Amino acid sequence: MSQIPPAPARPAADGPEASARPGRAGPDPAALAEGVLNGDRRALARAITLVESGRADHRALALDLLERLAPARRQALRIGLSGTPGVGKSTFIESFGLMLIGLGLRVAVLAVDPSSARSGGSILGDKTRMERLSRDRAAFIRPSPSQAELGGVARRTREAIALCEGAGFDVVLIETVGVGQSETLVAEMTDLFVLLLAPAGGDELQGVKRGIMEIADLILINKADGDLKPAALRTVNDYAGALRLLRRRPHDPDGFPKAMPVSALAEEGLQKAWAEMQALAEWRREKGFFDSRRAEQARHWFEAEVRAGVLARLAADPEVARRMQALGAKVAAGAAAPARAAAEVLAAFDARG
Amino acid sequence: MSQIPPAPARPAADGPEASARPGRAGPDPAALAEGVLNGDRRALARAITLVESGRADHRALALDLLERLAPARRQALRIGLSGTPGVGKSTFIESFGLMLIGLGLRVAVLAVDPSSARSGGSILGDKTRMERLSRDRAAFIRPSPSQAELGGVARRTREAIALCEGAGFDVVLIETVGVGQSETLVAEMTDLFVLLLAPAGGDELQGVKRGIMEIADLILINKADGDLKPAALRTVNDYAGALRLLRRRPHDPDGFPKAMPVSALAEEGLQKAWAEMQALAEWRREKGFFDSRRAEQARHWFEAEVRAGVLARLAADPEVARRMQALGAKVAAGAAAPARAAAEVLAAFDARG
Known part of the structure; x- marks a missing residue:
C-alpha cells in the first residue's frame, strides 16, 4: 500500500533535513514512514519516540513523517477506555485484546496518564501485567509518555494514534486512569468511550467522576464472576438506572449509553461488549456521525x-x-x-x- | 462607605478620559461608582450597560469604574441556578427572592443565556414573569446581555456581579437555561450551584445534562405540591441515589450534594433550601474552601x-x-x-x- 520509495536508515548529511539537525543525526522520516506502513513494530516504536520528542528539529521531522503516512488513509476503530486502578483494567485489556486478535484483528494500546510524570511510571510501564498480549505479534503496547503537561500528552497521543493507523492496526485502545481532564481529552480523540468499573458492594460508593457520564458510550462492570457476580449485576442495574435519568445524545441509537457485566478474568462478556461497540460504531457510520465526529x-x-x-x-x-x-x-x-x-x-x- | 468624592454626572470635556471618547460623551466612572456604592439601582443598571458595551473607549471607562468599587470589598453570596424552561424557574426566583427579602436581604438576579441572541430574547427579558420581585426596592433584575458569544457573556456577567456586590446586594442569583457550556461557566463565577428540576413521571426521562452532576451542590425538585407531590418525592429519591454513586468532592461536607423537594408556587421548602445553602456556604467558609474558591x-x-x-x-x-x-x-x-x-x-x- 506504501507509495514511498525505500530510503537509507539514516539520511545523507546533505539531505533536505540535514540543516534542521544541529546536534546528532535525527531519524529519517522517509525510512521511518516506510517501516511504519509495512507494519514494522520497531519502526512504529521509533516513530512514536520521534513525535514525543520536545526538540524543535525533531518536531519538523515528525511533521514530515506524519505527512508521509496521511495519503494511505488507513483507519482503525479508536476506543477510549477509562477505569481507576483496581478495577482490573490491565487484565481487561489483555483479555479483550487477545479476543480481538483471535478474531484476526491487530490491536494497538496507548496510554494517557498525566500523572505518570509524578508517580514515576506509567500504568503500562510494566508490560508484564499484559504479558501474553505484549508478546503477541498482532499487538503493540506503548506506555504513556512521561509528560506532566496534559496538552503535550494530548498532541503526542493524537499523533501516536495516527502512526498506529498508518501501521495498519485495526483497533487502537487508548486507556487512561482518569486523572483530571484526561477522560475528556481521550474522548476527544476516540470514536467510542468505554468506562470500566468494579462491582459496588451494597451502599459502597463507586467514586465515578461526575463528568464521565457525559462521555461514556458503554459502562462495563468488571469482575462479574464467582462471589462478585450478584454485586456486579446489581451495579449494572444501578448504572442502567442512572443512565436513564440522563438526556439522550443525538449521536446515540436506542439503548445507548449501555451498562453491562463482563469478566476479564473468566473471559466472559467480552465478545458481547465488542458486538455492542461494533453495533454502535456501525450505526454512527450509517448516520454520518462517525465521520462528522472525526472531522470535528x-x-x-x-x-x-x-x-x-x-x-x-x-x-x-x-x-x-x-x-x-x-x-x-x-x-x-x-x-x-x-x-x-x-x-x-x-x-x-x-x-x- | 464610599471613599469617592462627588463628581458631575458628565465629565468635563477636558477630563482625563476625554481623549478616549471619540464619539458622544461616555458615562462618568466616578459618578457611576458613587451611585452604585450608594445602592442606586438606576446607576447600577447604567454601570452594567457600560461593562456590556463592546466599544473600546467604554471598556477603559468600565475598568476605571470597577477599580473604584474594589476598595469597598463588599461581598454577596453568589448562587448559580440552572433549570430548563418548564421547571418553574421564574416562579422559583420570584418566591425565593421575596422570601430572602422578607429576611431583610437585598437580592440581585442576573441571567446568563447564550441562546438569547438567537431566540430573540432573554428568559428574563419579560420582567412581568417576576412582577412582584421586580417591583420590590430590595431587588434588582437584569436580563441576559444579547451576546451570541459565551466568552463575552462570561466577562460581562463577572463584571456585573462585581457591580452588584459594590451596590451592596447580599445575594446575587445568576440563572442560566443550561445551553451548551453555560452551566460550567456560571459555576466558575459562583459560590454555590443549584439545579432546579421538575418531577419525573414514572420512567419519563429527566433530560439532565450529564456534566451537571459535576457542579451541582443542591438539586431542588420543584412542583412538590398537589398531585405532583408523590412524583416529586420519588424524583428526589432517584437523584439522591444517583448522587450517592458519585465521588465525594473535597469541598463538600457530609450529605452534599443534596436533593430536596420545593414548591415555588406553594412557597414550601424555600426556607429549608436557603438553610442548606447557608450551611454549605458556612462550612466552606470555615474550612477555607470559600475564599480559596474565590481566589481561584x-x-x-x-x-x-x-x-x-x-x-x-x-x-x-x-x-x-x-x-x-x-x-x-x-x-x-x-x-x-x-x-x-x-x-x-x-x-x-x-x-x-
Whole structure:
C-alpha cells in the first residue's frame, strides 16, 4: 500500500533535513514512514519516540513523517477506555485484546496518564501485567509518555494514534486512569468511550467522576464472576438506572449509553461488549456521525494547536511571564482587578521584541 | 462607605478620559461608582450597560469604574441556578427572592443565556414573569446581555456581579437555561450551584445534562405540591441515589450534594433550601474552601482574559483569519494534517505587521 520509495536508515548529511539537525543525526522520516506502513513494530516504536520528542528539529521531522503516512488513509476503530486502578483494567485489556486478535484483528494500546510524570511510571510501564498480549505479534503496547503537561500528552497521543493507523492496526485502545481532564481529552480523540468499573458492594460508593457520564458510550462492570457476580449485576442495574435519568445524545441509537457485566478474568462478556461497540460504531457510520465526529476532532485538534502555539508565544516571553506570575498572585489576593491585570499583561505582550 | 468624592454626572470635556471618547460623551466612572456604592439601582443598571458595551473607549471607562468599587470589598453570596424552561424557574426566583427579602436581604438576579441572541430574547427579558420581585426596592433584575458569544457573556456577567456586590446586594442569583457550556461557566463565577428540576413521571426521562452532576451542590425538585407531590418525592429519591454513586468532592461536607423537594408556587421548602445553602456556604467558609474558591476563580478569570486577549489578536489579523478558515476546512476534510496546518497559521501570526 506504501507509495514511498525505500530510503537509507539514516539520511545523507546533505539531505533536505540535514540543516534542521544541529546536534546528532535525527531519524529519517522517509525510512521511518516506510517501516511504519509495512507494519514494522520497531519502526512504529521509533516513530512514536520521534513525535514525543520536545526538540524543535525533531518536531519538523515528525511533521514530515506524519505527512508521509496521511495519503494511505488507513483507519482503525479508536476506543477510549477509562477505569481507576483496581478495577482490573490491565487484565481487561489483555483479555479483550487477545479476543480481538483471535478474531484476526491487530490491536494497538496507548496510554494517557498525566500523572505518570509524578508517580514515576506509567500504568503500562510494566508490560508484564499484559504479558501474553505484549508478546503477541498482532499487538503493540506503548506506555504513556512521561509528560506532566496534559496538552503535550494530548498532541503526542493524537499523533501516536495516527502512526498506529498508518501501521495498519485495526483497533487502537487508548486507556487512561482518569486523572483530571484526561477522560475528556481521550474522548476527544476516540470514536467510542468505554468506562470500566468494579462491582459496588451494597451502599459502597463507586467514586465515578461526575463528568464521565457525559462521555461514556458503554459502562462495563468488571469482575462479574464467582462471589462478585450478584454485586456486579446489581451495579449494572444501578448504572442502567442512572443512565436513564440522563438526556439522550443525538449521536446515540436506542439503548445507548449501555451498562453491562463482563469478566476479564473468566473471559466472559467480552465478545458481547465488542458486538455492542461494533453495533454502535456501525450505526454512527450509517448516520454520518462517525465521520462528522472525526472531522470535528481534526478541526479541534488544529485549532487547539494554533491556540497552544499562540499561548506558547505568550509564555515564552520572560517579561510577559514575570507579569503573569506577579499579577496572578495579586488578583488571587484580591489586590488587583482581573480585567485590569489582564490588560497590563497584554500590553507587555504587544510590546515584546 | 464610599471613599469617592462627588463628581458631575458628565465629565468635563477636558477630563482625563476625554481623549478616549471619540464619539458622544461616555458615562462618568466616578459618578457611576458613587451611585452604585450608594445602592442606586438606576446607576447600577447604567454601570452594567457600560461593562456590556463592546466599544473600546467604554471598556477603559468600565475598568476605571470597577477599580473604584474594589476598595469597598463588599461581598454577596453568589448562587448559580440552572433549570430548563418548564421547571418553574421564574416562579422559583420570584418566591425565593421575596422570601430572602422578607429576611431583610437585598437580592440581585442576573441571567446568563447564550441562546438569547438567537431566540430573540432573554428568559428574563419579560420582567412581568417576576412582577412582584421586580417591583420590590430590595431587588434588582437584569436580563441576559444579547451576546451570541459565551466568552463575552462570561466577562460581562463577572463584571456585573462585581457591580452588584459594590451596590451592596447580599445575594446575587445568576440563572442560566443550561445551553451548551453555560452551566460550567456560571459555576466558575459562583459560590454555590443549584439545579432546579421538575418531577419525573414514572420512567419519563429527566433530560439532565450529564456534566451537571459535576457542579451541582443542591438539586431542588420543584412542583412538590398537589398531585405532583408523590412524583416529586420519588424524583428526589432517584437523584439522591444517583448522587450517592458519585465521588465525594473535597469541598463538600457530609450529605452534599443534596436533593430536596420545593414548591415555588406553594412557597414550601424555600426556607429549608436557603438553610442548606447557608450551611454549605458556612462550612466552606470555615474550612477555607470559600475564599480559596474565590481566589481561584479570580485567577482563572484573569488568565482567561489574557488568553482571550491574545486569541483576539489572532482573530483580528485578516491574513491569519483567512488561513484559519481555509486550513480548518482542509483539516476537517482530511486533506491537511492538523499539526502542519497549525504551523502555517502560526507562521502567518508571527509575520503580521
